[in-house]
Ligand code: FAD
């Protein structure tokens with residue numbers, strides 16, 4: 001029997017960050033991970049491989065279309081999909097090995113296998129050969145992540161009907177890819193395959209893409225993606241799928257009901273959300289139960305069972321790697337008795353399409369619903385000199401500030417490289433900055449970040465470059 005201070009179930013961004021912080025703080029920590037590699041969904045089949053394909057496909061598309069030619073670069077690219085997948089897999093392998101290195105550096109143990117809670121402070125790990133290891137611990141952190149939500153009638157086989165993992169490793173470019181769900185995964189992976197030559201149709205139940213993002217930002221992104229050739233069928237639902245050796249026939253109806261139409265596709269991506277993963281954890285042995293979706297509730301990362309904590313996708317809040325990471329560090333600090341908390345109001349959100357969409361804080365819709373008086377400062381990338389010379393002028397920066405105090409309440413960016421720029425506003429908002437604070441801060445020229453400053457200036461109608 002091995003004795004630890006903390007046993008962490010799951011080696012994703014929640015689990016591995018908790019393990020590393022525990023090691024840093026001198027706890028005897030072990031991370032239990034059933035996959036062959038560390039890094040969880042994010043590193044293995046999520047954030048990282050999707051960004052690898054987004055990057056490669058963006059360059060291919062630029063070379064294939066008119067973008068390179070307009071810059072005076074004349075090339076005739078040929079797609080080597082096997083190489084594109086290989087470089088993605090190699091990058092992923094490097095990253096997962098990196099977590100192993102960080103574990104060694106911080107004296108964290110990794111036990112390969114699936115963890116099961118047998119009772120308070122007791123975990124059994126079963127490895128791939130059926131071998132068992134018993135662990136005794138003061139605290140247990142559940143960081144078991146999430147899995148794709150299934151769609152009844154459209155069964156994922158990862159041959160023709162794919163989840164995100166299947167869509168990240170296709171060996172051919174689809175002729176027609178139908179994406180069910182216009183959320184983050186649908187738009188990012190739809191973009192990858194559209195850029196590589198597929199016809200892409202996105203079927204979305206609601207009357208808008210990406211519910212939850214600022215309405216104006218969402219509409220702008222949808223317009224750009226439509227111009228790139230992605231076809232959107234909003235307010236529509238898929239009711240059944242028939243699979244053959246070569247493709248899938250989908251029945252699609254208006255969301256409100258009505259006449260069905262048939263859509264033929266050679267591949268279908270089901271991306272209608274993810275659900276917490278808690279199967280086979282032995283929760284009943286410590287008196288815990290999930291809600292209907294499988295989610296474990298928490299109060300300050302504690303479950304209702306003493307000594308059992310929960311972080312990341314498996315519990316409430318946005319299913320994002322950086323949210324899991326923040327919770328991991330705060331959870332460990334609480335375990336050692338330090339004061340720490342996650343600021344859930346300031347978790348940024350990014351969609352890595354072209355243009356990108358990045359936001360933090362409240363949307364206009366949320367502020368209106370709260371009845372909060374606010375001012376809007378907007379600045380289009382068409383008026384930003386760096387975006388102009390780079391021919392990347394789609395989108396805008398929008399700053400929402402309190403009408404009375406000028407405090408920044410929300411920031412919504414659609415445009416080039418905005419994923420890298422939203423951090424400026426995360427820091428500013430963490431320090432309760434006003435729009436004027438950003439407006440008075442010198443930004444380097446020529447950069448796209450000047451658009452962020454101009455938007456802040458425009459909260460008082462004082463942008464100088466439009
Ligand atoms: P996970 O990363 O899911 O890790 C949980 C781990 O626990 C898994 O490895 C699993 O094998 C293991 N596990 C489960 N049960 C047990 C058990 N009983 N014993 C041992 N191990 C167990 N988020 C972003 O912020 N940015 C992005 O760009 C982004 N892109 C994404 C793209 C895709 C295609 C997908 C699917 C997701 C993406 N996400 C992104 C979401 C992100 O991957 C998750 O929010 C994040 O991985 C959650 O971390 P986690 O540690 O809670 O869970």
Ligand code: NAD
Pocket residue numbers: 151180181182183184185186188203204205206209210211236237238271272273274318319320349350351352
């Ligand atoms: P999502 O919640 O982002 O989007 C799901 C979409 O499917 C929604 O628009 C929803 O209205 C729609 N939908 C639901 N049921 C439907 C149905 N029956 N028919 C048609 N449409 C339907 O979910 P996702 O795109 O699957 O992503 C899952 C999670 O992964 C997200 O919560 C996200 O946080 C995370 N993720 C993040 C990133 C990123 O940060 N860039 C990238 C990928 C995934």
